[in-house]
Amino acid sequence: MRKHSAMIMAVVAALLAGMAVSCAPEIPDSPEFESQSPRISSSETQGSTSSALPSFEFVAEVTPPELRNYDPTGEVIFPSVVRAGDMFASPLAEWYLYYAPHDNPGGISLMYADALEGPWTPFVNNPIVTNEWDEHYEVSHVSSADVVWNDADQLAYMYFHGENSTMRWATSSDGVSWDYGGVAFHAGDIDGPGAPSTESSYGRVFVNPNPDADEDAAWAMLFMDNTEANERRIRLAHSADGKSWTVHDEPLLTATGEEGLNLSSADLWIVDDRHYIVYHSALGVISARETDASMTSIGEPEILYAPSEEGVDVDRAAAPEIVEFDGKLYLFYEVGDRHDSTIALAVAEVR
Ligand SMILES: *[C@@H]1O[C@H](CO)[C@@H](O)[C@H](O)[C@H]1NC(C)=O
Ligand SMILES: *[C@@H]1O[C@H](CO)[C@@H](O)[C@H](O)[C@H]1NC(C)=O
Numbered sequence: 001m002r003k004h005s006a007m008i009m010a011v012v013a014a015l016l017a018g019m020a021v022s023c024a025p026e027i028p029d030s031p032e033f034e035s036q037s038p039r040i041s042s043s044e045t046q047g048s049t050s051s052a053l054p055s056f057e058f059v060a061e062v063t064p065p066e067l068r069n070y071d072p073t074g075e076v077i078f079p080s081v082v083r084a085g086d087m088f089a090s091p092l093a094e095w096y097l098y099y100a101p102h103d104n105p106g107g108i109s110l111m112y113a114d115a116l117e118g119p120w121t122p123f124v125n126n127p128i129v130t131n132e133w134d135e136h137y138e139v140s141h142v143s144s145a146d147v148v149w150n151d152a153d154q155l156a157y158m159y160f161h162g163e164n165s166t167m168r169w170a171t172s173s174d175g176v177s178w179d180y181g182g183v184a185f186h187a188g189d190i191d192g193p194g195a196p197s198t199e200s201s202y203g204r205v206f207v208n209p210n211p212d213a214d215e216d217a218a219w220a221m222l223f224m225d226n227t228e229a230n231e232r233r234i235r236l237a238h239s240a241d242g243k244s245w246t247v248h249d250e251p252l253l254t255a256t257g258e259e260g261l262n263l264s265s266a267d268l269w270i271v272d273d274r275h276y277i278v279y280h281s282a283l284g285v286i287s288a289r290e291t292d293a294s295m296t297s298i299g300e301p302e303i304l305y306a307p308s309e310e311g312v313d314v315d316r317a318a319a320p321e322i323v324e325f326d327g328k329l330y331l332f333y334e335v336g337d338r339h340d341s342t343i344a345l346a347v348a349e350v351r
Helices: 003-022 041-048
Strands: 057-063 078-084 097-101 109-113 143-150 154-163 166-172 178-187 197-209 219-226 231-237 245-246 263-271 274-281 288-291 304-307 316-323 330-336 340-347
Touching: 057 109, 078 316, 078 330, 097 143, 097 330, 166 197, 178 197, 178 231, 178 245, 197 231, 219 263, 231 263, 274 316, 288 316, 304 316
Parallel strands: 078 143, 143 197, 197 263
Antiparallel strands: 057 340, 078 097, 097 109, 143 154, 154 166, 166 178, 197 219, 219 231, 231 245, 263 274, 274 288, 288 304, 316 330, 330 340
């Protein structure tokens, strides 16, 4: 009897397995967004990539739970790394790394290290920016901070979201204590196809590399917007001073082919005089599209990094932040399931 039912179970299991295979959708739904194994492995990437993209090797997790002295949700996202030694008078260390939980209540945290490989030390009073700021705002969460040096003001600027529909900024002379600046823009104010946008978040800010840009486009920001149809695109905004921003009416990148419908966390990366927009998509990998200094020509997506399947480096790689230093490229990124993500480091040689 027992043997009999075991056999039936085995048959049922085999049938289910067969069904699962034949019903498996071509493109799994939900990305960033939700946990998903990368569909393309590093080895395939290396085999199929003919371009000049470097190959990054996974080094280590940067924000293991024991180094998080503020960890309300068990997940952290969106690394932003700056050379504090070049920016501030008496920094805690040479390099600062900002990161945050994504789920409520969020909260921007800081780690510092004298070398990009670490060891990293959590700042004693994390978080440094929270979901309530005096009379300025009270929101469900703040997250996805990007920190840049503003030479004209001799101050660091931080861009972050809270709520998902509001891009804000703050300034600091030491990278630790911040003064509230204001709202860069609201999703609802963005024009163009799919307007009104429902989210505007995950911004990365940089000096506009276009030598022909006019003064009111001295700064550029790449960020994600979302539409009522739940399509996440990469948008471009420009600013004269880093404070007030104009968002371009046309989305800069939309998902193509297997990328699904969701793109997020884009940055401009310049290497060997070539310009790339690096970002992540529903594929669970970090992609790159070649562009030019004015970000007008946009190439086809290529895979820059897929999780190595070593240690924490599984499921999905996202939110790239690449630092070139001392002959090496340091890729800080978000890795793992959306509800369990951490920050990791992969390194490549500069060629
Ligand atoms: C886009 O992201 C949303 C939110 O996680 C998800 O519900 C949706 O399925 C995704 N769409 C695609 C096509 O991947
Ligand atoms: C903010 O966006 C994230 C996806 O990027 C989503 O998981 C979260 O629920 C959103 N929060 C709110 C308050 O809408």
